[in-house]
Amino acid sequence: MSEPYNHRAIEQKWQNVWDEEKAFAATDDYSKPKYYALVEFPYPSGQGLHVGHPRPYTALDIVARKRRMQGYNVLYPMGWDAFGLPTENYAIKNKIHPKIVTENNVKRFKGQLHALGYSFDWDREINTTDVDYYKWTQWIFLKLFEAGLAYKTEMPINWCTSCKVGLANEEVVNGVCERCGAPVVRKVKSQWMLKITEYAQKLLDGLEDVDFIERVKVSQKNWIGKSQGAEVDFAIAGKEDKLTVYTTRPDTLFGATYMVISPEHPMIETYKDEIKNLQAVKDYQEQASRKSDFERSELAKEKTGVALEGLKAVNPVNGCEIPIWVSDYVLMSYGTGAIMAVPAHDTRDWEFAKKFGLPIIEVVAGGENVQEAAFTDVATGRLVNSDFLNGLEVAEAKKKIISFLEEKKIGTGKTNFKLRDWVFSRQRYWGEPIPVVHCETCGYVALPESQLPLELPEVESYMPTDNGESPLAAMTDWVNTTCPCCGGPAKRETDTMPQWAGSSWYFLRYTDPHNTEALASPEALKYWLPVDWYNGGMEHTTLHLLYSRFWHRFLYDKKEVPVPEPYQKRTSHGMILGENGEKMSKSRGNVVNPDDIVTDYGADTLRTYEMFIGAFELSASWSENGVKGCRRFLERVWKLLDIVTEGDAYSSDFEIKMHQTIKKVSSDYENLKYNTAIAAMMALLNDFVKKGSITRGEYRTFLILLNPVAPHITEELWSLCGFEGRLYAQSWPQYEEAKTVEDTVELAVQINGKTRAVVTLAKNVEKDAAIAAGKEAVKDKLTGTIVKEIYVPGRIINIVMK
């Protein structure tokens, strides 16, 4: 009898061996075929690793380990996305420098990941807060600045009226400050912006050439939000001036019975002397400014608004004077900040019109009475009440009205994107300093490359100042500098970059992490890019994933990287929920600590369980009993050692099963189907146990197949069984297609689609013979007239009877 399975000793032992042998280091031998597998690097939070982390990490660890066995030079790196708000807040609260907090957290995370036996190349570990790293983050910003893609503008921030600090959206809960409960208002501040909108079309086009799961592509497309429509000028009655709107439905122009502008629209200021109810309008603006973006977009709520009394707009196609309203459902940040309202065919406009008694005119035929409900199913249909558009199909009407508008010079066809520019500055300490100075004479001037890195200075307090400036603003000796352009006095930018900055290019750094001359050498980039497989959370689909594609595409245009798209393949994992099916959180008391699982059951059990828990892309609930089941499986694998018999070949009764399992496991590992791969190995194990013996050759293959999931126990068994060398360095097993199929097939015999019998026939049986055999098997039940006989080779025989 063998020793009992002691996971603690085994896991420690093999982790040490792998470290010593540098088993998983990516080499710089660029003649070998490469494979770059990437998982999103974690934010090293104070809570330590969550059981959600190992799910994607294990999945790509499986792929990475398998690829190495297939002869690839594999890069599977790990690092730390360590700038960010929670660390800063913790630092403020506990008066510990964020650098120290980060160091401690990273240490803990690294220990936890190491204990899980991942095949990361730790020599390439990176940290976004290292000066040597963020030097290059700043360098990329300088490139963007030089290219005119970084600019300053006034943008509203969330402002806590009591703490006197700017807040992230996340810190605003129901319109009040998360920590003090005081009301939050929108305060306008000058902010650095990145012109991601200039790349909207390229980012859209780039999706055509990559292998992203469909829902990721759809989300990105919707976020970029390309639409074809028109800008239309509405004259303001009695003025030279005009109000321009963007609409995707210029064909419905005859149905526009009023206009709505956003509370921030500049025309309110322009015409303040002519607005008769200016006080009411100002009050409304004040109300709107109190609402956070999210609140303003909170729905199903009563529409609010106020009419601009004293001003009217003119519908350019029929000359009708129509009222102008102010309402917060129109946002300054999309289109022109003004809309033409067509209440007959838009739900929001309809609700607004009903509430304020505005006219509703049907212009697309086909619905019920538009006075009763908006008729919005108008992608097709014929125009009515629309003068020269009457009777036209929607598509034709659109074309005709646009050419009419262009001819009369009152409008123009226009492509619009929902995508907004990226607000790139934060009034915070724990981020990359923005390498720009402001000079009275030269304006905003970039630091020369030679002055990088611009190090984050030590400060006394990490609290933002009470006028909303970053804590760096208080350091006058750091702030006051000289202009690199004219040599005169200048002030440094005191805002820092958002957390997204460091994570927008980290995958480039892994290819050559210690380079001091460039973000990475051209050779390394050429060899390793693109990332072959990138897995990450759905929550990063529209921000991180899009931002990093944007930076990468920009660097490609500047010839700094060799490929236009950074990631060839993108997949996404589901969340791990608590035992009760709810999100894990301290307040719900359903948090599972991965350390406990590793201690009690072992890293291999945790890895196996997280892969077996359910479909990789869907969320799954934690189950301690499920963990036990996986532990039991590994115990049974361990005990197989006692029944290993001589023989390097597969035994005759297992030959087909072995080839089938190799095929199944190999393809499942590639297709996010880790759960069924493990199920197949469990089934094979059951068969071995039933038989009571397993040949060395069978055990050998079985261990290799299981190794990517449970690397420690399989490596130990490999060595106990006396196999040569290291398991991790073996070749991935091959299968022969011909040996995966049985000589016979089982065919279901159906009558009218219902299975009545099963017949076993030779696999290459002729159609007629198969049908005859099928009929024979169900002859008692063939009581009616046979109308049709269907034979699907290898599957079914269906006899259709009347």
Add this chain to the structure above:
RNA sequence: GCCGGCGUGGCGGAACUGGCAGACGCGCAGGACUUAAAAUCCUGUUGUAGUGAUACAGUACCGGUUCGAUCCCGGUCGCCGGCACCA
């Protein structure tokens, strides 16, 4: 409100391209071993009826297409996630 996803035994889930629904695991029940328990091993396990072979029902609900639907189409309900009321 919009966008995306999901709905299958007591539970987690499986089912290739429309072809035997419920693989694998958990739980449960019975048995073996044990003084006993735990662990382990064996057997059974969608429901209803039947001693049984079997029959009928069954993949959220209603309908459709098809020889055949968990899978495709139309509609309804519920749950989860995301959001920037996107004109």
